[in-house]
Amino acid sequence: MIRLEHVSKTYKTSTRPALDNVSVEVDKGEFVFLIGPSGSGKSTFLRLLLREEVPTKGDVYVADWNVGKLARRRVPQLRQRVGCVFQDFRLLTNKTVAENVAFALEVIGKPRHTIRKVVPEVLDMVGLDGKSERMPHELSGGEQQRVAMARAFVNRPLLLLADEPTGNLDPDISEDVMLLLERINRTGTTVLMATHNHSIVDSMRRRVVELQLGQLVRDDSRGVYGVGR
Amino acid sequence: MRASFVFSEVVTGLRRNVTMTVAMILTTAISLGLLGGGLLVITTIDQMKQLYYDRVEVAVFLTEDISANDPRCTGNTCADLRAELEAASGVESVVYESREEAFQRFQQIFEAQPELRELARPEALPASFRVQLTNPERFEVIAQEFSGRPGVDRIADQGAYLEELFQTLTGLRNATFAVALVQALAALLLISNAIQVSAFTRRTEVGIMRLVGASRWYTQLPFLIEAIVAGVVGGLLAVAGLVTAKVAFIDRVLAGVFEAGIVPRIGYADIAFVSPILLLVGAGIATVTGYVTLRLYVRT
Numbered sequence: 001m002i003r004l005e006h007v008s009k010t011y012k013t014s015t016r017p018a019l020d021n022v023s024v025e026v027d028k029g030e031f032v033f034l035i036g037p038s039g040s041g042k043s044t045f046l047r048l049l050l051r052e053e054v055p056t057k058g059d060v061y062v063a064d065w066n067v068g069k070l071a072r073r074r075v076p077q078l079r080q081r082v083g084c085v086f087q088d089f090r091l092l093t094n095k096t097v098a099e100n101v102a103f104a105l106e107v108i109g110k111p112r113h114t115i116r117k118v119v120p121e122v123l124d125m126v127g128l129d130g131k132s133e134r135m136p137h138e139l140s141g142g143e144q145q146r147v148a149m150a151r152a153f154v155n156r157p158l159l160l161l162a163d164e165p166t167g168n169l170d171p172d173i174s175e176d177v178m179l180l181l182e183r184i185n186r187t188g189t190t191v192l193m194a195t196h197n198h199s200i201v202d203s204m205r206r207r208v209v210e211l212q213l214g215q216l217v218r219d220d221s222r223g224v225y226g227v228g229r
Numbered sequence: 230m231r232a233s234f235v236f237s238e239v240v241t242g243l244r245r246n247v248t249m250t251v252a253m254i255l256t257t258a259i260s261l262g263l264l265g266g267g268l269l270v271i272t273t274i275d276q277m278k279q280l281y282y283d284r285v286e287v288a289v290f291l292t293e294d295i296s297a298n299d300p301r302c303t304g305n306t307c308a309d310l311r312a313e314l315e316a317a318s319g320v321e322s323v324v325y326e327s328r329e330e331a332f333q334r335f336q337q338i339f340e341a342q343p344e345l346r347e348l349a350r351p352e353a354l355p356a357s358f359r360v361q362l363t364n365p366e367r368f369e370v371i372a373q374e375f376s377g378r379p380g381v382d383r384i385a386d387q388g389a390y391l392e393e394l395f396q397t398l399t400g401l402r403n404a405t406f407a408v409a410l411v412q413a414l415a416a417l418l419l420i421s422n423a424i425q426v427s428a429f430t431r432r433t434e435v436g437i438m439r440l441v442g443a444s445r446w447y448t449q450l451p452f453l454i455e456a457i458v459a460g461v462v463g464g465l466l467a468v469a470g471l472v473t474a475k476v477a478f479i480d481r482v483l484a485g486v487f488e489a490g491i492v493p494r495i496g497y498a499d500i501a502f503v504s505p506i507l508l509l510v511g512a513g514i515a516t517v518t519g520y521v522t523l524r525l526y527v528r529t
Contacts, residue, residue, distance in 0.1 A: 073444070076444040076445075077442070080441075090436075090440065091437070092438075094434075104441045104442070107444075108442060
C-alpha cells in the first residue's frame with residue numbers, strides 16, 4: 001500500500017534533511033503508528049504521501065502511484081483515494097457538518113442521490129447522526145474530529161493518514177477517536193497514524209515505525225512507544 | 230450541487246471584498262463605456278460618409294469675365310467647358326450656376342444673418358459648374374484636367390472640407406480609444422488583484438478542498454467566475470451609461486444638428502448593436518485576466 005525507497009527530503013530553508021534515506025513498506029490493511037519527537041520528520045512523511053511535498057531523492061509509492069512523479073493534474077485522483085485527518089481538524093468553517101462530509105463526495109462527482117444516502121450513514125457511524133445541520137464551531141473538539149474522520153472515510157479510501165488526531169483532545173475522547181480508527185481499519189482501510197501519545201501506542205500494540213532526526217530508527221511489528229520516554 | 234457550490238462561492242467572494250469589487254466593476258464600466266463611445270463615433274462617421282459623399286459636389290469656379298458676361302453659359306469658352314466636363318469619365322451631372330443664382334443661394338443660406346446679406350453683392354460671387362461625381366475620389370483627376378483651363382478660376386472640392394471634419398471625428402475616436410485602453414489596463418490590474426486577494430483570503434478553505442481531492446479547476450472556478458461577473462456587470466453599466474449619455478446629453482446638446490440632418494442621429498439601434506460587443510469584451514478581458522492570474526500567481 002505504501003512503499004518508500006531511499007527517500008530523502010531536504011527543505012530549501014534547512015541544511016539538515018527532514019527525512020534521510022528512509023525505506024519502509026506498509027501492507028494493505030495494516031495499522032501503523034508513526035512516532036518520534038517533534039522535528040523527527042513525521043509530518044514530512046505524511047506530506048510526501050499526500051503529495052504536498054515531493055521527495056528530494058528516492059521514490060514514494062501509494063497503491064500504484066509513484067507519488068513524487070505524479071503529474072500535477074492527477075494529484076486530485078490520489079487525494080480522493082487517500083483520507084486524511086489532522087490535529088486541527090481542518091473543517092470548512094462555513095459549511096454544516098453534513099456539507100463538510102458531502103463535500104468530499106461532490107469533489108469526485110458523486111451523484112446527488114448517492115450523497116444524500118451515504119452522508120447520513122457515515123455520520124451515524126461516527127456517532128453524529130443528530131448533528132448533521134450544526135456548524136463546526138458549535139461542536140466540541142472530539143465531535144469536530146469525528147466529522148473530519150467521517151469526511152476522510154466517506155469515500156472508502158484505500159489509505160487513511162492521521163496526523164496527531166488526538167493531539168487536541170482529552171484522553172477519554174482520544175479513546176473514542178482510536179476506536180473509530182480501528183473500526184475504519186477493520187473495513188480494510190490501511191491506517192497510518194503519526195502521534196506523540198504514549199498510552200495509545202502502548203495500549204494498542206500495533207506496528208510502530210519510529211523516526212529520529214529524519215532517520216528510521218525502529219520498526220516493531222507489535223511495538224510500544226518506547227522505554228524512558 | 231456543483232452549480233450551487235460555485236454560485237455560493239462566487240457570492241461570498243464578491244461580498245467579502247465589496248470595495249475591491251466595486252472598484253473593479255467601475256473601472257471596467259468606464260473602460261467599456263469609452264470603447265462603446267468610440268464604436269458609436271465610428272458608426273456615425275460611416276453614416277455621415279454615406280450621407281455626405283452622395284451630395285458632395287466639385288465646384289468649378291469660373292473667371293470674372295465669364296461670371297459677368299455670360300449668365301446663360303452660351304459663350305464658346307463656357308459651353309466648351311461644360312461639354313468637356315460632361316464628357317469626362319466619373320462625372321454624373323454638371324449644373325451651371327450663374328452669378329445671379331449664386332447670389333440667391335447665398336441669400337437663402339444666410340437668411341438668418343441679415344447683416345451678411347446686406348454686405349453681399351452679386352459681383353463678389355463667381356459663376357460655377359456644380360459637378361457631381363459618381364465616385365468622390367475622382368476629384369483629383371478632374372482637378373488636374375481642368376485647372377488652368379481658359380475660363381476656369383479655381384476648383385474646390387467640398388469633399389476636402391468633409392475630409393477635415395472626418396479627420397477631426399477620427400481623432401476624437403482615437404482619443405476615446407486611447408483613454409479606454411488606459412482604463413482597460415487599470416481594470417485588468419484591478420481584476421487580477423481582486424482575484425489574488427480573493428484567493429488569499431480563502432487559502433485555508435481552498436487548501437482543505439485540495440486535500441480532500443478537489444481539482445485546481447474546481448477550487449479556482451469560483452474566482453474566475455467572480456471576475457467574469459464583474460466584467461459583465463461592468464459591461465451592463467457601460468451600456469446603461471451610453472443610454473444615459475444619449476438621453477441626457479447627446480440628444481439635448483446636438484438636437485439642432487440632428488434636426489438639420491447635418492449629423493445622423495445616434496439611435497437606440499446603434500447602442501443595441503454596440504452593447505453585445507461591450508459585454509463580450511468585458512467578459513473576455515475578465516476571463517483572460519482571471520485565467521492568467523490564477524495560472525501565474527495562485528499556486529494552491
